[in-house]
Amino acid sequence: MQALSRFLAAKPEEWPGLAPRVTDEIGADALRRIVHATIARTGEFVTVTDSPDGLIVSGAKGQVRAWAQAAPDGEITALRIEGARYRPPRHRRRLPAPVTWATYLILVTLWNVLTVWTASDRIAWLGNMATLAAIYVIVEGCGAPAQQPRPLRRTVEAGAVAALASVWRLPGLPAGHGALRLAVGIALLAGAVWLVAAARLHRWRAPVSRPLLFPLEGTWYVVQGGGRVLNHHAHVPEQRGALDLVGLGRHGTRVRPGRDLTAYAAYGRPVRSPCDGRVISAADTVQDQKPGEIRYQPPYGNHVFIDTGREIVKLAHLRPGSVTVAKGDMVGAGQLLGEVGNTGNTTEPHLHIHAERDGVGLDLEFTGLSGRLHRGRKIRA
Structure with a gap:
C-alpha cells in the first residue's frame, strides 16, 4: 500500500x-x-x-x-x-451459506410435494408430479448438487421419496377432469428436459487440435462447463469452452468441516501440463483469496499459459509458491506445473482451464474421457 x-x-x-x-x-x-x-x-x-x-x-x-x-x-x-471507477457496495452483507438459490428451489420443491399429497383427483396428481419432476430436472441438471451442502442435498432427495410415496393415494382418488393442469405439467417437464439436455450437449464446433491430457488426478466435479445455462464463462469469447473443476473427497463433498483453504478437497492438489508447448505466461506470487470473498486481483491469479503452436491452453487460480515453470520454458504433457489454489477471481479453491485460438474459446477434449463435459459431471482420473 x-x-x-x-x-x-x-x-x-x-x-x-x-x-x-x-x-x-x-x-x-x-x-x-x-x-x-x-x-x-x-x-x-x-x-x-x-x-x-x-x-x-x-x-x-x-x-x-x-x-x-x-x-x-x-x-x-x-x-x-481497474479501468473503471469504483463504487463501494451500499450494503456489505453476506448471507449464511445455506441461503442460496438452491434453498429457494428446495422450498418450491417442498411446496410441490405438498400439492402432490393434497391432489383432489388422479389427473391433478399426475399434473403436480410432472411439475415436480420438472423442478427436479432443473435442480439436478443445472444446480451442481455436489457443490451444495449435504443437508440441502438430503432435503432434495427426501422430497423425491416423499412425493413418490403419495402414489398409494391414487386408488382412492376420482379420475378427475383437470386436463389443462396435466398439460401444463407435461409442458414444464418437457421444457426442463430440453433445456438441460441442450446445455449439456452443447458444442461450439471449434475443437482443440488434438485431445489434451487431463491435468488432475483423483475425483473432480465440473461446477462450470457446457452451454450458456450451465457455464458462466460462455459470455466471454475466449473462455466460452472453459471448465471450472473442484475436488471431491471420499464422501463426495468438496469441503470438509471448517472454512479455511485446507478444508477444501481441491486445495494443494498437483496440476500437470495437459499438452506439450512453450510457456508464454506464468505467475506465482498472487496471494490466495479468503474462501467466499473476492478482493481485486489479476483475474487468473497465479497461472500457466501454454502455447502449443496450434492454440493457447490456460490453467488458472494456482497456489502461491507452487508454480514450477517460468515464461519461455518448454513443457511436456504430464509435467508438474503447480498446485490448485484460490487466487484471482475465485471464491473457493478450483482449477480453471480453457483453450483458445485467435481469441476464441475451443471445445475441450481429454484423452480417455468420453462424453460431454458439463456442470454436474464427475470425472475420475
Missing part, C-alpha cells in the same frame, strides 16, 4: 524507475497511459487505502481499485489497476 502510494505520487519520469519489472513487461508508454488514465478517473491522487474489495486509490473525482506487489525496498514488482 505504501509502495503504491509512493509510486502514484511520483513524477511521471520516475514511474519506470519505481516499477522496472512492470515497465519491462508492458513498456514505459503503456505504464504511463495506465497511470494517466487512473489519475483522470480519480483526479489528483490523494490516498491509497485497504478495503475488503482490495486497494482503493482515491482522488478528488472518484476512486478505482488496484492490486500491487512490492519488494522490501519499495520497488513495485507487479501492478494492476
Whole structure:
C-alpha cells in the first residue's frame, strides 16, 4: 500500500524507475497511459487505502481499485489497476451459506410435494408430479448438487421419496377432469428436459487440435462447463469452452468441516501440463483469496499459459509458491506445473482451464474421457 502510494505520487519520469519489472513487461508508454488514465478517473491522487474489495486509490473525482506487489525496498514488482471507477457496495452483507438459490428451489420443491399429497383427483396428481419432476430436472441438471451442502442435498432427495410415496393415494382418488393442469405439467417437464439436455450437449464446433491430457488426478466435479445455462464463462469469447473443476473427497463433498483453504478437497492438489508447448505466461506470487470473498486481483491469479503452436491452453487460480515453470520454458504433457489454489477471481479453491485460438474459446477434449463435459459431471482420473 505504501509502495503504491509512493509510486502514484511520483513524477511521471520516475514511474519506470519505481516499477522496472512492470515497465519491462508492458513498456514505459503503456505504464504511463495506465497511470494517466487512473489519475483522470480519480483526479489528483490523494490516498491509497485497504478495503475488503482490495486497494482503493482515491482522488478528488472518484476512486478505482488496484492490486500491487512490492519488494522490501519499495520497488513495485507487479501492478494492476481497474479501468473503471469504483463504487463501494451500499450494503456489505453476506448471507449464511445455506441461503442460496438452491434453498429457494428446495422450498418450491417442498411446496410441490405438498400439492402432490393434497391432489383432489388422479389427473391433478399426475399434473403436480410432472411439475415436480420438472423442478427436479432443473435442480439436478443445472444446480451442481455436489457443490451444495449435504443437508440441502438430503432435503432434495427426501422430497423425491416423499412425493413418490403419495402414489398409494391414487386408488382412492376420482379420475378427475383437470386436463389443462396435466398439460401444463407435461409442458414444464418437457421444457426442463430440453433445456438441460441442450446445455449439456452443447458444442461450439471449434475443437482443440488434438485431445489434451487431463491435468488432475483423483475425483473432480465440473461446477462450470457446457452451454450458456450451465457455464458462466460462455459470455466471454475466449473462455466460452472453459471448465471450472473442484475436488471431491471420499464422501463426495468438496469441503470438509471448517472454512479455511485446507478444508477444501481441491486445495494443494498437483496440476500437470495437459499438452506439450512453450510457456508464454506464468505467475506465482498472487496471494490466495479468503474462501467466499473476492478482493481485486489479476483475474487468473497465479497461472500457466501454454502455447502449443496450434492454440493457447490456460490453467488458472494456482497456489502461491507452487508454480514450477517460468515464461519461455518448454513443457511436456504430464509435467508438474503447480498446485490448485484460490487466487484471482475465485471464491473457493478450483482449477480453471480453457483453450483458445485467435481469441476464441475451443471445445475441450481429454484423452480417455468420453462424453460431454458439463456442470454436474464427475470425472475420475
